[in-house]
Amino acid sequence: MAQIRVEQLCKRYAVAERQPGAWGAVKGLFHRRQRVVEALKDVSFSLQAGELLGFIGPNGAGKSTTVKILSGILRPTSGLCEIDGLTPWLHRIRHVARIGVVFGQRTQLWWDLPVIESFELLRDIYRVDEAAFRRTKAEMVERLRIERLLDTPLRQLSLGQRMRCEIAAAMLHRPSILFLDEPTIGLDATSKLAVREVVRTLNREEGVTVILTTHDMHDIEALAERVIVIGNGVVLRDSSFEALRAEALGETRLVVEFAGAPSAIDIPGVSTRTREDGAVELAFDARRMPAHALISRIAAEHDVADIHVEEPQIEAVIARFYALHGAAEG
Amino acid sequence: MTAPARPGLAARPYLAALRARFYLTLQYRAAALAGLTTQCWWGVMKILVLAAFYRGAPHQPMSLGQAVGYTWLGQAFLVMLPWNADPDVVEMVRSGAVAYERLRPVDTYAYWYVRALAWMAARVLPRAVPMFLIAAVVLPLTGLGAWSLPPPPDWPAAVLFTISIICAALLSTAMVQLVTGVVVATLSAKGANAIAPALSNILSGGIVPLLLFPAWMRLGLFLQPFAGLVDIPFRIYLGQLAGAGAAAGIGLQLAWTAVLVLVGRGFLAHSLERLQVQGG
Structure with a gap:
């Protein structure tokens, strides 16, 4: 049975709008x-x-x-959500005791x-x-x-150090589900790798279910087998990362540099463009024409460097x- | 809510929050010292005004000596008035960190209540203790006994005062929680923080002892909730309210606390429900 079941979730906000100018303020x-948003x-x-789900989408999606x-x-506003048999907003206290959450842009540790x-x-x-606390903390x-x-006040830590402490804090009560909302935002390369490493370990070795939102596609590439793309409040795609990549990649580019004078390449299904440096750029659909076939054909027909x-x-x-799905933020 | 395995376990998060906030707030010693100096100065000013008032109208339900004692007590417990919403909560609402508060497996109202109580206690203690020493010990030693804070007239008064001042702290925290509810609802502390001190300062007796108001107002003033912050505990201290009167006063404090906790809890739940956590 699924651990998390979400059906037709819908959320509308009413936002008060101020009309511009002094008269607008008076009317307000x-x-x-x-x-309504x-x-x-x-x-x-x-x-x-035990799944690791990547959640991606533009800002405001x-x-x-x-x-x-x-x-x-x-x-x-409406819809259904059941996590381990509980509805989060109805059984908040019992539910939150079982989950761990890290918001990359906020801290749950005491500043001072x-x-x-x-x-x-x-x-x-x-x-x-x-006893359980000591075990988990040590781990x-x-x-x-x-x-x-550990003995340093939070405010003296760097962002990368802080984020590692945040993740440890979210795991202290041994949650079975971990929500990570942009955990690598603003981190340097080393810290990002460290965060990914520990998320992978928690998921693979300890079976923690992870839901990860991020704008860093390398996070997704490194961690998630499954990706949900969300845009304008709907699920655009729910698939493996590989399938998403293959679909979105669409056309592949081949760059050909000639040994002698450039010659025209005319192959159906391939569009060409001559670059300033004399090389020719070919765009084609790798699903219909495998790259290796194209390469050997060109190599045979032309004098290629x-x-x-x-x-x-x-x-x-x-x-x-x-952009294809009209989801890019306007 | 889950049934706790041990009774102590249910209270554990709240006690931990109370302790942490108390010690963190206690660290602001410079603020306490500055506050103490200001409160001594204002105490002297208020007493001079009272002395002038009593010279013009000497027959009051409270002697000048009692009014002076009342004033010193007021200075000692000044920060116990519900002046502001809990600044921690205001900051969390502003920054969106309030989201994490909702992720804790605790009742948010109770969690914030104990923290506000700890915040208040840790600000009252370092101001009240030295103020007592100055007003009740130093002043008589320097020959200003007539202008000092007298000790309670008897042991029951001292015991009842201790109970009543604790009740006042509980009542005040319930009021702070109401103001906090307004902050959560409006996402701003400005309005609520402007109205709360004005109301509580006058109606509690913080400016003028409630007994010095016109006679026809006194019953109403005794019954309204703000009296429990200042007037009731202080009159018990001075022996002006004893026996059945003191019991009635403490009963009123507890009853108002219960009412305000119930109202505040509902209001906060409603505000939190509507709160849209900003950002992200």
Whole structure:
């Protein structure tokens, strides 16, 4: 049975609109115009225990809203959500005791307290017994390499150090589900790798279900087998990352550099463009024409110095996917 | 809610939050010292005004000596008035960190209540203790006994005062929680923080002892909730309210606390329900 079941989740906000200018402000005293924002229109999916799901989508697509509903902070306008038999917003207290959440842009540790004291507070707040706390703390301290940070007040830590402590904090009560909302935002390369490493270990070795939202496609590439793309409040795609990549990649590019004078390449289904440096760029659909076939044909027919395949950057791929579905933020 | 395995376990998160906030707030010693100095100065000013008032109208239900004692007590417990919403909560609402508060497996109202109570207690203690020493010990030693804070007239008064001042802290925290509810509802502390002190300062007796108001107002003033913050505990201290009167006063404090906790809890739940956590 699915651990998480989400059906037709919908969330509408009424936003008070201020009309411009002084007269608008006066009118606002008597009558407020309200605009309805549909953050989520229809989001459905289900997740098995132990899965690692990547949630991607442009800013304002509804990723964070979904995470907030799933974690019990927000109540949806309509729809159904069941996590381990509980509805998050109806059984908030029981539900939140079983989940761990990290918001990359916020902190759940006390700013003025040494990290270890924040951990001890969380131990009491989650009613974790002392022996279990010591075990988990030791494990997390080792996995995240935060031994030397424990006695430092949070405000003196770097963002990367802080994020490692945040993840440890979210795991102290041994949640079976971990929500990570942009956990690598603003981190340097080393810290990003460390975060990915520990998320992978928690998921693979300890069977923690992970829901990860991010704008960093390398997070997704490194971690998620399954990806949900969300745009304008609906699920655009729910598939494996490989399938998404293949679909979004669409055309592949081949760059041909000639040994002698450039000659025209005329192959059906392939569009060409001559670059300033004299090389010719070919665009084609790799699903219909395999790259290796094309390469050997060109090599046979022309005097070629070099041929290489140019894969578009994953960022560019996703941006194109958003644009294709009209989901890019206006 | 889940049934706790042990009774102590249910209270554990709240006690931990109370302790942490108390010690964190206690660290602001400079603020306490500055507050103490200001409160001594204002105490002197208020007493001079009272002395002038009593010279013009000497027959009051409270002697000048009692009014002076009342004033010193007021200075000692000044920060116990519900001046503001809990600044921690205001900051969390502003920054969106309030989301994490909803992720804790605790009752949000109770969790914030104990923290506001700890915040208040940790600000009252470092101000009230030295203020007592100055007003009740130093002043008589320097020959200003007539202008000092007298000790309670008897042991029952001292015991009842202790109970009543604790009730006042519980009542005040319930009021702070109401103001916090307004902050959560409006996402701004400005309005609520402007109205709450004005109401509570006058109606509690913080500016003028409630007994010095015109006679026809006194019953109403005794019954309204703000009296329990200042007037009731202080009159018990001075022996002005004893026996059945003191019992009635403490009963009123508890009853108002219960009412305000119920109202505040419902209001906060409603506001939190509507709160859209910003950002992301």
